[in-house]
Amino acid sequence: MLLATVAAAEDVPGVVINHIPASSQIYIGSPGIAVLPNGDYIAKHDQFGPRSTEHGHAVTEVFGSSDRGASWSRRAVVQDMYWASVFAHEGALYLMGTSKNHGDVVIRRSTDGGRTWTQARDKLSGVLIDGGEYHCAPVPVVLHKGRLWRAMEDAMGPGGWGRHFNAFMMSAPADADLLNAENWVVSNRIGRDPAWLDNTFGGWLEGNAVVTPDGRIVNILRVDTKPEGGKAAIIQMSEDGKTATFDPQTGFIDFPGGAKKFTIRFDPLSKLYWTLSNPILPRHKDPNPGRVRNALALMCSKDLRNWSIRCILLYHPDVDKHGFQYVDWLFEGDDIIAASRTAYGRGAEAAHNQHDANYLTFHRFENFRKLTMTDSAPGARPGEAAWQSPDANG
Template sequence: MIPMTVLRRILLAACVAAVWSTTYAQTPNDSAVPGTVIGHMPAAGGMYVGSPSITILPDGAYVASHDLFGPKTKEHEAATTRVFRSEDRGRTWRQVAEVKPAFWSKLFVHRGKLYLMGPTAHHGDLVIRRSDDGGATWTQPTDAKHGLLAEGQYHTAPMPMLIHNGRIWRAIEDATNGRKWGARYSPMVFSAPVDADLLDAASWTHTNFIKIDPTWLGGKFNAWLEGNAVVTPDGHIVDILRMHSGRDGGRAAVVRISDDGKVASFDPEKDLIDFPGGAKKFTIRYDEQTKAYWSLVNPVLPRHQHDAAAAGVRNALALMKSTDLKNWEMRCIVMYHPNVSHHGFQYPDWAFDGDDIIAAIRTGYDDGLGGAHNAHDANFLTFRRLSDFRALKMADSVIAPDQVGLPASK
């Protein structure tokens, strides 16, 4: 008869072997993933893909990045961002750097130099770095002269850098208003002269930040975050933010910025707009050729309006257009999966590339290893090209509009 202690050891070893064989011995399969895979983090590792960012270097190469979040990361102490490079217009990618500490950070090119701007961690200090070799090595934000812009608690995502009136602008949120997610975030905008040393904190000024008022919208104004610095048709700066205000999630908040970049103001009675997908991160950019604003959003399609709260519905990615920042038209559904719980095409960062849009997307999808932990906890960073984006229409959608509750395309 086998002693009980030995039997327990045998059973434990068998369990460990079974877990290993089902979790780690499987071969990843990304053949069904829409677009080109830049990076993959299997869900079993407890580290998920966050904060996609992408930009185009002066030599034509693409650079993309994502950070890591989840229970097996150090996102709250010293976060990690991975940087990738493509020299064949997004067909293939290779990792060229791992940057620490960096979280929720945006890649951008300014005056021929590559920068990375964002917090050091989940609600960390605000910093900026520069790379002089296309993303392989980076300066370190050791002090206020070398990239440490502001100490404290800050929140953002890879949001646009805007050039206007001789200054470079960037929306950020202060995160010191309590500890409740969403309500703790207070929008503000940083700016610096375009010819200044962006690594020098003294180059930057910022507006006041606006704390959320729990009485707004009859108590339903629950969060605002991940703001876009945008120039309005009449030439003024606004900060257009994702907001949570109930199950439908189809609105955005507009914070007005003074021309000198020192004062932010908001009127909850006047400064809300209808914006499909407004409860998830979105990026707005202006296209000079069409004289219109464009965005990639996660709308809650009618077929899925009862599947989850609006902020959790990320299974569709749609191209949107507006001429006035107030009225938005859905032009095309560019990514879609019928499952909401474990599939998402979220946090798109994107850039114009001639007649195309190129995008880096935080993607939750099947990978042959059990898929994403859930739609939010993505397992892929993917690249997509929207060719001739200005000509796209609903008939070009990846799913027939009438199959998801929208009017049939013509």
């Protein structure tokens, strides 16, 4: 069964790591999670919203837990860091993302458990790509054949959000100085063709570096398409990381929740790929699928192309002000541990909307390989309200 520790804050699922009231007009974004060699958990988020500094000196907050997620304390406030993945590598902790909303590509390192961080000042100290507008999300940094791989986008195409994203991949030798820009290979960039998906393709973003069953690196991306949503895209990568290619005839797949950010990881024990996504359940069908984030599903696939929902881990019947989104997660034995950008609450404690989250929450989903739909959250079990169309009762 699922483990969902009830937080002190009223009925918020999981363990509350941080809370920023919606009235502040500063919202919680880009959750990330990592585990240090000593067993400590690290979680992070950044700040966005009209009263944040996301377009100037963007802020990322870093938290630690020494009791397997039961309690958390703030370890650092990192300026000029945004949309970052957090990951442990060779005994150190890294944040890799952008310097601000559509800023430079930067990476920072901590050798004291996330309490202090290097400054990204130049091409030798963590500024990996400058002079443009870049975008990403807390997606996996994958070790494969002696290299670390991380998907990115620039935001320098025409047409505004979604349409302006150009997807690319970055990689570096795993034993290199990751703060030195010369050690990183950057692929070509692939932009949007509006004719794809029968002229419904709005753009792609927030890609995952994933190793395929036959040992190749691909980039699997969130896809903006309306009104249905539920698609992802697979970009092929060359072995040296320099060349990205996409075939629109074969590159789009059905992927429940594909209109929102997701993280894919491979489990050697089950030999399955797993993800946590935000599918749209029948009761909540909406012409804007990217904003329906009130259900968090555990999904799996043998081949990265055919995905099935195994369990609805979290659910709330209200779409407008509730969301479990941008979830970053890791395997821990038989469990999944996760950090969620959570919009929740009622009355004065309510979120501004489902997108503008007011909580960073920690979750442990026990025995995830054995979960079935009957283990789903209340309201989302087979036959319950979430699976009924809104007009089922006339």
